[in-house]
Amino acid sequence: MPELPDLDILADALHVGLVGRAVVGVDVTQPLVMRATSAELRALEGQRLDSVRRTGKFLVFQLDRDRVVINPMLTGRLGMASPGAKAFGSTACVMTLGARSGAPADSAAWTSDATWLPADQASVEMRYRDATRMGKVYVVPEGVERVIAGWGDRGPDADDPALDLEAWRERIRRHRGELKNLLKEQSFVAGIGNGYADEILWEARLAPLRKRSSLAADEVDALYAAVRMVLPWAIEELRARVPPRFEVEVRDFLRVHRKGGEPCPRCGTTISEISPGGFVTSWCRTCQR
Ligand SMILES: [Zn+2]
Structure with missing residues (x-):
């Protein structure tokens, strides 16, 4: 399941690789994942990509006018490929982007001089694959209200600088249940899923089935410290391990x-x-x- 660290490096890579390119076409092979009309999909053509950002477990693609929001759920994966390159397994949709007419000014430092970047003059496919087809690709035309499951009630990103220790103590007080479930609760903090919840609890030396209501004050703080240690650690590991095959999850x-x-x-x-x-x-x- 893609979680905050997976989506962080993916957003950086897609941002530096695709911003400044215009959409040439969108090819949908698994309509079950799409939340868009065919007219809305056609209207994406010609729009240039301005940014790729992650928030919680979502990736947000801001085009000239419209937005595309992807929630990969359990098995959704994204990657870049040259048109005509061997298809990924379980491809659900492909967005083809043309030659680059402007590079992002704000690309992440770790992507500079990356050998996996598509050439500026070449077209590139952004491919979404999803073996269970549970993920969703939402097209959100400018001025259209589209219901995106889990969007409105998500809490702050788990690595949000505004989520300081004071804010953490305040938020966690409202929850009483098991720690593993609490960390996965996107309305508490967003971006943590099943895998990194285990890693965070190990780092904090807290058992997953412990109840929040049983935690001492120093344990509440230890859990916060573990969140803020594990996520950046994982992002660094993934930067070194994932490229160029962004469509494959690395957990080893x-x-x-x-x-x-x-x-x-x-x-x-x-x-x-x-x-x-x-x-x-x-x-x-x-x-x-
Ligand atoms: Zn041990």
């Missing part, structure tokens, strides 16, 4: 998530794993309390 460097049966990297205890409802939770029973 994680320390506990899906590492059930392996030794805890901190204390050596065998990592426990449960998967209620198919969602894996992994943790160390010794050093997470």
Whole structure:
């Protein structure tokens, strides 16, 4: 499931690779993922891409006039490819963009001199693949109100500079349930999903099934510190590991998530794993309390 770190590097890469290019066409092979009329899709043609940003678990593509918002849900993945290059598996839609007529002034430093950038004069395809077709691609024409599930009630991004320790303490007070569920609750803070919730709880030395209402003040603060440590760490790891295949999820460097049966990297205890409802939770029973 793409989470804040995955979407962060993806937004940077698509921004530097695609901004300044105009849409040539949109080809939809899985209409189930699209939230747009065919007229709205056609109206994207000729519009230039101004920016690609992430917020929560969404990617937002701002064109000259209209916007495209993507929520990849469980299995949605995005990547860039040359027209005619071998298709990705489970491709749901492809947006083709033409030669670049202007580069972004604000590209992320880590993308400078990247060897995976498409050539300015070449066309490039932004491909969305989704094996379960649960993700959604919303076209939001200027002046149109389109309901985007989970958009309106999302909390601040988990790495939002405005979410300081005081704001964290204030927000978390309203929640009483299990910590794993709390971290995944997008109306609490946005961007954390099943995998990074496990990593954050391991970093904070807190058990996933602990109730928020049982936390001491210093544990509330430790959870905040872990959020603000794990997300930037993961972003750095992904910058080094993901390019050029942005459409493939990289998780092998994680320390506990899906590492059930392996030794805890901190204390050596065998990592426990449960998967209620198919969602894996992994943790160390010794050093997470
Ligand atoms: Zn341990």
